Amino acid sequence: MNFEEILAHHLLDHVYFPLFTKGGFTLAVSKHSVTMWVVAVLLVLALSAAARGRAGAGLLWRTAIEAIVLYVRDYIVAPVFGRDSEAYLPYFLTLFFFILGCNLWGLLPGASAVTGNVWVTAALALSTFGLINLAGISKFGLAAHFKHLVPGGLPWIWWLSPLLIPLLYVIELIGLCAKCVALCIRLFANIFSGHVVSLAFLCMIFVFAQFGRAVGLAVSPAAIGLALFVGALDLLVALIQAYIFTLLTAVFVGMAVHPH
Amino acid sequence: MDKLVTPDPGLMLWTIVTFLALVALLKRFAWGPLLTAIAEREARLRAEGAAAQKARDEAERIKNELSTQLAEAQARRQEVLDRAAKDGEAVLAQFKAAAEEETRRLREKTAAELGREKDRLVVELRREVADLSVAAAERLLRRSVDPGVEKAVLDEFLKDIERGGRRQ
Numbered sequence: 001m002n003f004e005e006i007l008a009h010h011l012l013d014h015v016y017f018p019l020f021t022k023g024g025f026t027l028a029v030s031k032h033s034v035t036m037w038v039v040a041v042l043l044v045l046a047l048s049a050a051a052r053g054r055a056g057a058g059l060l061w062r063t064a065i066e067a068i069v070l071y072v073r074d075y076i077v078a079p080v081f082g083r084d085s086e087a088y089l090p091y092f093l094t095l096f097f098f099i100l101g102c103n104l105w106g107l108l109p110g111a112s113a114v115t116g117n118v119w120v121t122a123a124l125a126l127s128t129f130g131l132i133n134l135a136g137i138s139k140f141g142l143a144a145h146f147k148h149l150v151p152g153g154l155p156w157i158w159w160l161s162p163l164l165i166p167l168l169y170v171i172e173l174i175g176l177c178a179k180c181v182a183l184c185i186r187l188f189a190n191i192f193s194g195h196v197v198s199l200a201f202l203c204m205i206f207v208f209a210q211f212g213r214a215v216g217l218a219v220s221p222a223a224i225g226l227a228l229f230v231g232a233l234d235l236l237v238a239l240i241q242a243y244i245f246t247l248l249t250a251v252f253v254g255m256a257v258h259p260h
Numbered sequence: 261m262d263k264l265v266t267p268d269p270g271l272m273l274w275t276i277v278t279f280l281a282l283v284a285l286l287k288r289f290a291w292g293p294l295l296t297a298i299a300e301r302e303a304r305l306r307a308e309g310a311a312a313q314k315a316r317d318e319a320e321r322i323k324n325e326l327s328t329q330l331a332e333a334q335a336r337r338q339e340v341l342d343r344a345a346k347d348g349e350a351v352l353a354q355f356k357a358a359a360e361e362e363t364r365r366l367r368e369k370t371a372a373e374l375g376r377e378k379d380r381l382v383v384e385l386r387r388e389v390a391d392l393s394v395a396a397a398e399r400l401l402r403r404s405v406d407p408g409v410e411k412a413v414l415d416e417f418l419k420d421i422e423r424g425g426r427r428q
Contacts, residue, residue, distance in 0.1 A: 012263050013271060027270040036275060040282045047290035051297075062294075069294060089295065090287035098282055114275075119268040123275035 003203050011116055011195055032114045039101045039114070047097065072096055076247050080254030088253070091131065096246040099124070103191060103238030107231065115241075116192040118184065125184035128249045132176070136256035145256065149173065179252055183245060190241050194234040201227040390421050 018028040046061075053062030077085045077092050099115060106113025114120045136145035149172040150165065157164075204223045209216025394414055 008263070013268065024267075025269050027273060030271065032271055033274040033278075036278045040278050040285075043282065044285050044289060047286055047294075051290045051293040066294065066298065069291075070298065073295075086295075090291045091283055093291055094279070094283040094286050097286070098279055117268075117271065118264065119271045120275045123272040124279065126272065127276055127279060 003200070006199060006203060007196060010199060011113065011192065013112075013117055013119075031112050032117050032120060035105065035112050035114050036102065036120070039098070039105050042105075043097055043101050068096075069093060072246065076243075076250050080250045081257065084257070088135075088250075092246055092250060095124070095127075095249060096242050099187065099245050100238060100242035103242060104235075106191060106195070107234055107238060113191050113195055115187055116195055118188040118192075121184045121188040124187070124245070125180040128183060128252065129177070129180040131249070132180075132253050132256045135253050139257050148256070149176070179248075183248055187241050187245050190237050191234075194230060194237055198227045198230045198234070201230060386421055390418055393417070 013030045013032040015026075015028040015030045016034070018026050020027040047065060049058065050062045050065035053059045072093055073085065073089055076096075077089055081088050102113070102115045102120075105111050106116060133145065136148065139145075140148060150168045154161070154165070154168075201223050205216050205220045208219040394417065
């Protein structure tokens with residue numbers, strides 16, 4: 001039994017059928033894209049049901065969702081954007097629930113973890129990158145937005161500044177990209193590693209079964225227990241990573257909107 | 261596992277498209293109604309809070325007003341009581357003075373009447389005594405005295421008595 005194959009089967013994307021191919025670019029219906037759509041449809045259904053909840057279970061569901069919505073509004077978006085919160089709130093709420101939905105869906109047996117695919121998280125980080133620049137440009141204009149990359153009020157030293165300021169721009173640009181790359185890697189690594197560890201514990205049963213069926217059986221309670229423990233941890237990680245991704249996106253966009 | 265790090269721009273595109281479509285859909289069907297309802301509820305709560313605060317302020321104002329009025333009423337009552345006590349004392353003093361005056365007047369009047377009565381009694385007594393004396397003398401002198409002389413003697417006698425009474 002090949003652990004790498006198991007991992008590849010469980011964690012990697014599988015193309016069902018390509019839609020469009022040109023050069024290195026392939027647009028395909030794949031396991032992860034379908035999973036994303038399923039999560040998206042479920043989110044639309046569940047959250048619009050929450051918005052309509054008036055009595056009984058619907059009201060309970062609405063109250064639960066409202067608690068999260070208010071948390072995102074009051075503790076993530078409002079401190080950063082203040083009065084502009086309303087415009088940004090749908091983006092951040094969707095970001096939080098989309099990542100949370102994908103993370104939780106990935107924990108279901110047999111489902112695939114789309115946020116454990118680095119290109120999905122990269123796309124989300126790219127959205128953040130786009131939002132940072134869009135927000136900055138729409139608030140200050142193109143030139144002023146990029147001028148704000150380097151903090152103002154630096155002392156002017158005639159022999160140093162002409163060299164240093166372009167260097168600062170380069171550094172800040174790299175920093176901007178690094179923030180987004182870090183967002184991408186953080187979410188991917190947390191979700192991916194959770195699944196790898198779970199699978200590794202479960203595969204221990206089969207590794208030990210190589211020594212004999214009895215050894216495999218003897219190891220299995222410990223292995224399943226550990227896998228369950230990691231699964232429980234992953235539940236926590238699913239929530240925390242959704243929160244962190246949303247919070248950091250808000251902070252980064254906030255830095256672009258309030259440069260000082 | 262090479263595929264893990266092989267760029268997949270197609271999936272990235274799907275992700276961005278799915279995510280942005282989800283933003284639009286949820287904004288339309290979930291966040292819009294939910295946030296509107298939350299905003300309405302918060303506005304209502306704020307309004308209710310403001311109304312409650314206003315009512316509390318009004319109650320406080322009325323309470324203060326009432327306690328001011330109560331204090332005023334108490335002060336006024338005290339004033340009225342004080343004035344009534346003072347007036348009462350004045351009236352009492354007046355009555356007392358009037359009563360004393362009346363008593364004094366009555367005493368004087370009584371004394372004057374008593375004096376007049378005494379004088380009258382004295383005159384009457386003298387007259388009685390004179391009559392008795394005359395009657396006694398008459399009895400003694402009945403036959404020897406002439407009625408004209410008798411009259412003259414009696415008049416003189418009475419005058420004497422009169423003079424004597426005055427001298428006393």
